Amino acid sequence: MKSMKWLIRLILPFWPRILLAAVLSTLTITSHIGLMATSAYLLSRAALHPPLLDLMVTIVGVRFFGLSRAVFRYLERYLSHDVTFRVLSKIRVKFYQGLEPLAPARLLNFRSGDLLSRIVADVETQQNFYLRVLAPPIVAVFVLLGYGLFLARYDERFSFILAACFLAGGVGIPSVIKILSRGSGQQAVALKAELAALVADTLLGMTELLAYGQAQAHLNKIQNTDRKLKSAQRNILWLSAFSSALTALVANLGLWLILILGILLVEQGKVNGVNLGMLALGSFSSFEAMFPLALVPHHWEQNRAAAERLLECIAAEPAVRDKETNPHKLADTTLILQNVSFRYEQDEPWALKQLSFQVPHRGKVAIVGPSGAGKTSVVNLLLRFWEYAQGDIILGGHSLREYSPEEVRNFIGVVTQRTHIFNATIRENLLMAKPEGTEDELMQAARQAKLHDFILSLPSGYDSYVGEGGFKLSGGQRQRLAIARVLLKNAPILILDEAMAGLDPLTEREVRDEIYQLAEGRTTLMITHSLLGLDKMDEILVLEHGQIVEQGKHAELLKHSDFYRKLWSYLKPPE
Template sequence: MKSMTWLIHLMRPYWRRILLALILSTLTITSHIGLMTASAYLLARAALHPPILDLMVTIVGVRFFGLSRAVFRYFERYVSHDVTFRVLSQIRVKFYEGLEPLAPARLFNLQSGDLFSRIVADVEIQQNFFLRVIMPPMAALLVLCGYGLFLANYDLRFSVILAAGFLLAGLGIPWIIRSLSQGAGRRLVSLKAELNTQIADSLLGITELLAYGQARTQLNKIERTNEKLAHQQRRIARLSALSSSLTGMLANLSMWLILVLGIVLVEQGKLSGVNLGMLALGAFSSFEALFPLALVPHHLEQNRAAADRLLELIKAQPAVTDQESVSPEPKEMSLAFQEVSFRYGEGEPWALQRVSFRIPEQGNLAIVGASGSGKTSVVNLLLRFWEYDEGKIDWGGYSLRDYPQQRIRDSIGVVTQRTHIFNATIRENLLLANPEAREEELIQAAQKANLHDFILSLPKGYDSFVGEGGFKLSGGQRQRLAIARVLLKNAPVLILDEAVEGLDPITERAVMEEVYQLMEGRTTLIITHRLSGMEKMNEILVLDQGQVVERGKHNELLQLEGFYRKLWDNTVQRPPLEDV
């Protein structure tokens, strides 16, 4: 029920539009009833050959109801879909607002395909909530009351027959369909999410699937899931056909019962014969309001399942929360870890254990170690993606927890191993760091990153598209673009997390030269397991299994013949000792 309450709460600001849509829907069905009753009355009167002037009002009524039905239907669809799309936009905004604080900690184990399914498919399902769950029962009730009162003017038993038919069609048939469906709506949502996840994973890993000959196996897996989904959809289609047939049968039965009762009343002289067809056809056409009701439980189940999946993330507690107190102003751009310990979850091994270091303002520090030693965990804590368990992180004389997350991230420029390049132009990718940057600032950042000449060689220059993930760029060009982006941000703190990983030695040296220029005047932390250029660092920390095992300058650590020396021998072509 929480999910339904949440959806209704989102709809409350639009209650005037909802009321208007409901009125228009009722008027549309009323016009259909009016068209059928006026037509039946006109034919019955015309059979008696009255003067043509006696039929003029009825003729005008037929024309009016025929036109008004189309007009009311148009405006009903316009208003109801307007409400629906406004609510969907609110859902998307709420979903993103709930999702953004969770990244990346709470989304750590969530598959990208499943997340995409929630953002697209589960949100789209909510369009049924107003159109197919809320409005149809309310419109049917208004039609029953309106036409039931009209029938009561002739004989109360007509209203009783209509009410019985409405109750059977509006309550009995949905109960039957719900019993037969047995959770089909929830399974439909689950299977759609599973299929989207499998397709997304297949597209992302298509190269590996082809290389290892597993494309057919993955395709078979997708086909099995698709067949399960198609089976559920066929089942829903059969239930929809059954509900329409049963509703149509009750509509015909109600019409015939009213017709038989009307014949009896005509024979008794209590009802005019010209009204007989009008009353019967009016009752039959009023069942138009009931045809959508049979699948209301199915749509409601789908809505609840999809809304539960959305609320699971929207209501999730982020791993890091900001304090309500006023943010302090850092005294200086220094960073310090004091006996910091951290792990990614209860029962997980420690990623960092009692780590301590200090980077003075405009100073630099390198953290090196083998893969899995805890280097990237330091970056995650500094950016407040995760919260440390023990110790203290100090930034400018205050605890890191005293600052809002955005305040910290605005002051830090990050170049990572896998910098994401958006499927947009070079200009748009650069402006991500500073949307207000002027053209000359853009060019200056690209020049400092040695990227400007390459950009000018492209047909459209800075307006050239780089493709999905920047696939039109080489590895070195992507890293230079990342460096230019950091330069444009002009943050006082710089973090380089495996910034040259995956580059060839020549490109690596060129990029590192640009990095050293970027470090000037900034508090810098370099995370790497490649040791070229370490002689330029003020201090080096060696991590192993989350612990600091060695620290010092490059030459000092080489003389220790410990972990650092082993890393040096394994990752760098060892120069002669006198050159070290």
């Protein structure tokens, strides 16, 4: 119920539009009732061959209700869909606002395909919440009250029959459908999410699946999930058809009951026979408001399941809690780690243990070591992706905890091994670093990254699309694009996390030279496996098992450090 309360809170601000849409929907059905009732009355009256002038009001009524039904239906659809799309927009914004603080730490708990399914499918499911869950009962109550009062003018028993049919169709049948469905809506939502996750895993991991011979096994999983989803959807369609049949049965039964009662009243002289067809067909038309009620529980279940999946992300506790702080001016960019200890989960070993070092203002420090030594963990802490458990990190004379995560990331420019390139233009990818950047600033950053000439050689220049993940660019061009971003951002602190890994030797040398130029005048922390070019660093820290085992300059470590010499022998570049 918590998820549904959350949805209702999102919808409540739109209550005037919702009320107006409900009124328009009621007027649409009322026009349908009026059209059928006046048509029946017109035929009955015409059969008595009255003067034509006596029929003029009824003829005008038929035309009025025919036209008004179309007008009210258009206005109702326009307004109800406007409300729906506004609510969907609000849900997407709320979902992103809840999701953004979780990146990247807590998002590791979710598969990429599952996240995509939540963002797309689960949000889209909420379009049914107003149209098929909230609106039908409201409209049915309005129609029942309005037409019930009209019928009571002739005989109260007509109103009782109408109310009994609405209760049977709006409460009894949905109860039966709910029992028969047995969680089919929730199952369908879960299977859709699982299928989307499996397909996304296939597209993103096709190379690995083929390399390890798991492509057929993964395809079998997709086919099995697809069969289960088809079975669930087939069950839902069967329930929909069955509910429609039951509702039609109740509607026809109501028609016959009113017709029989009307005949008896006509025989008793209590009702004019001309009105008999009007009462019967008008009542039958009013059951239009009853038909959507049968599947309300099913749609409620689907919406609840999808909302719970959305709320699971939104309500997740971020690794670092953002808080309002006073803006800091960063005149001194000295970074100091004081006895910092950190682990990713309580039951996991320490990734960093009592780690202490300093990166002086505008100094250049490199961290090297084998995989799993804790190098990337240092970067995660400095960017406030994770919270350290013990010790403290000092930036510009203040504890890192005194800065908001967004403020810290504004001070730091990062070039990583896997730079994410969006499926957009080069211009849009560059402006991710500085949305207010001018054209001159963009070109200057591209020139410094030695990317400007290449961009101008493209048919659309800076407006050229680079494809998903930047697949239209080479590895070196992607890294230069990342460098151009950092240059455009003009952050005072630079972190290089395996920025040259995976490049061919020639491209690596070119990118390394550009990165060293980028580091001039900035406080720089380099995380690397490659030991080439580390002679330009002010200090080198050798990490193993989350602790500094050796530190010093490149030449000193080669001369006095057995561990660093061993790393050099394994990792040194070819002559």
